[in-house]
Each structure stands twice: as structure tokens, then as C-alpha cells.
Amino acid sequence: MIKQQFFNRSAIKVAQDLLGCFLIRKIGGEIIKAKIVETEAYVGPHDLASHASRGRTARNTVMFGAPGMIYVYFTYGLHFMLNIVTGEIGYPAAVLIRAVEPAANSRLTIAELKKLFSGPARLTKALAIDKSFNNQPIFAKKHGLWLENKLTVIKPGRICRATRIGVDYAGKYKDKKWRFCLKDSKFISKP
DNA sequence: TGAATGATCACG
DNA sequence: GTGATCATTCAT
Numbered sequence: 001m002i003k004q005q006f007f008n009r010s011a012i013k014v015a016q017d018l019l020g021c022f023l024i025r026k027i028g029g030e031i032i033k034a035k036i037v038e039t040e041a042y043v044g045p046h047d048l049a050s051h052a053s054r055g056r057t058a059r060n061t062v063m064f065g066a067p068g069m070i071y072v073y074f075t076y077g078l079h080f081m082l083n084i085v086t087g088e089i090g091y092p093a094a095v096l097i098r099a100v101e102p103a104a105n106s107r108l109t110i111a112e113l114k115k116l117f118s119g120p121a122r123l124t125k126a127l128a129i130d131k132s133f134n135n136q137p138i139f140a141k142k143h144g145l146w147l148e149n150k151l152t153v154i155k156p157g158r159i160c161r162a163t164r165i166g167v168d169y170a171g172k173y174k175d176k177k178w179r180f181c182l183k184d185s186k187f188i189s190k191p
Numbered sequence: 192t193g194a195a196t197g198a199t200c201a202c203g
Numbered sequence: 204g205t206g207a208t209c210a211t212t213c214a215t
Binding site: 073076164 | 208209211212
Binding site for chain 1: 199
């Protein structure tokens with residue numbers, strides 16, 4: 001299991017380092033394990049794409065809290081988004097999990113798995129992650145959602161950097177390349 | 192390209 | 204209170 005200290009770093013570092021790690025969801029007796037292949041960093045209060053850019057509010061207060069806490073919010077009236085808070089207490093930053101890649105499955109095709117896990121709102125639906133996870137630690141197993149380390153080191157050449165999705169309103173921050181993907185994954189949400 | 196669909200935020 | 208907006212997805 002990945003420990004709290006892992007998250008006590010800049011969001012950009014954590015976002016890259018999470019690639020290749022595994023998101024584990026335990027529902028009843030069943031365990032779903034999926035490799036993280038796409039993340040975005042929301043780096044601090046100055047980042048105009050971040051919920052924290054206009055100060056602390058009821059919704060984003062988790063981002064100001066301890067590293068490794070789960071930040072789940074509801075958007076577009078339809079979707080939940082899964083984030084992990086990074087950096088020291090009091091500094092609002094987080095990493096959005098945008099896509100995960102489950103192990104091959106005998107019942108579902110790759111195309112069907114993509115529809116379930118390739119996209120920030122899709123994966124929360126597939127893994128039954130909702131607001132009840134908000135402000136819970138990801139560095140403990142008891143809530144049924146935690147992370148495991150990658151199996152092998154990810155070489156920098158296997159990581160691709162791109163602009164973040166859906167942040168056109170963010171002025172000069174919309175063009176920051178703070179989205180990170182595993183190059184060889186078929187499960188990236190957007191090219 | 193636009194609808195779905197409701198919490199959140201700024202304003203006053 | 205009200206109205207605009209939204210770290211998206213899906214169907215047209």
C-alpha cells in the first residue's frame with residue numbers, strides 16, 4: 001500500500017509518480033485492481049484551473065488538508081471526479097485520476113473495458129466511487145479504496161505530457177502541460 | 192454540437 | 204435568493 005508520505009510532494013511529481021501504480025477498490029468480497037495510466041496535476045492556489053484558485057470554500061476545503069486525502073466532487077450534475085490531495089497541510093493541490101487500465105477480462109472486450117475505465121467520470125462510476133469517499137484517506141485500506149506501488153520503474157521516456165482537459169477558462173494556465181499519460185496504454189481518455 | 196442535470200459560487 | 208458555470212459523457 002502506498003503511504004501518506006508519498007503524497008507530501010508537489011502535485012506535478014505525484015501525478016507522474018502515480019502512473020503505473022494500481023488503484024484498488026474492494027466492494028464486498030470482490031477486489032478490482034486497475035493501473036493508473038492518466039493523471040492531471042492541479043498545482044496550487046495560483047493555478048487558475050484549480051478549484052482552489054479562488055480561495056477556500058466548502059467544496060474545496062479538502063484540498064487544503066492533509067496529503068493523501070481523497071477529494072471527490074460532483075460536476076455537470078452527473079459525474080464524480082476522483083482526486084488525491086498533495087503537498088503539505090494548508091497548501092491546496094491535488095492530482096486528478098483521469099484513466100485506469102484494468103487487467104484483461106474474459107467476459108469483456110478491450111473496447112468495453114475502455115468505455116468503463118477510460119475517463120475521469122467513467123472510472124468513478126465503474127468503481128462505485130462517490131462523495132462518501134470525500135475527505136477519507138487513500139493511505140488506509142478500511143474504506144475499500146487504496147493504492148499499490150507500480151511493479152517496475154517507469155522510465156521518463158514512457159511518460160507523455162499534455163495540456164489538461166476541460167480547463168479553457170484558466171487563462172495562461174490552460175496551456176500548462178500538467179497532464180501525464182503512459183505512452184503505451186490504450187486507455188488514455190484523450191490523445 | 193448540444194443536451195443532460197444539479198451542486199457550487201459570486202453577487203447583492 | 205438567483206443565474207451562470209462546470210477538472211464530462213453520450214447521442215445526434
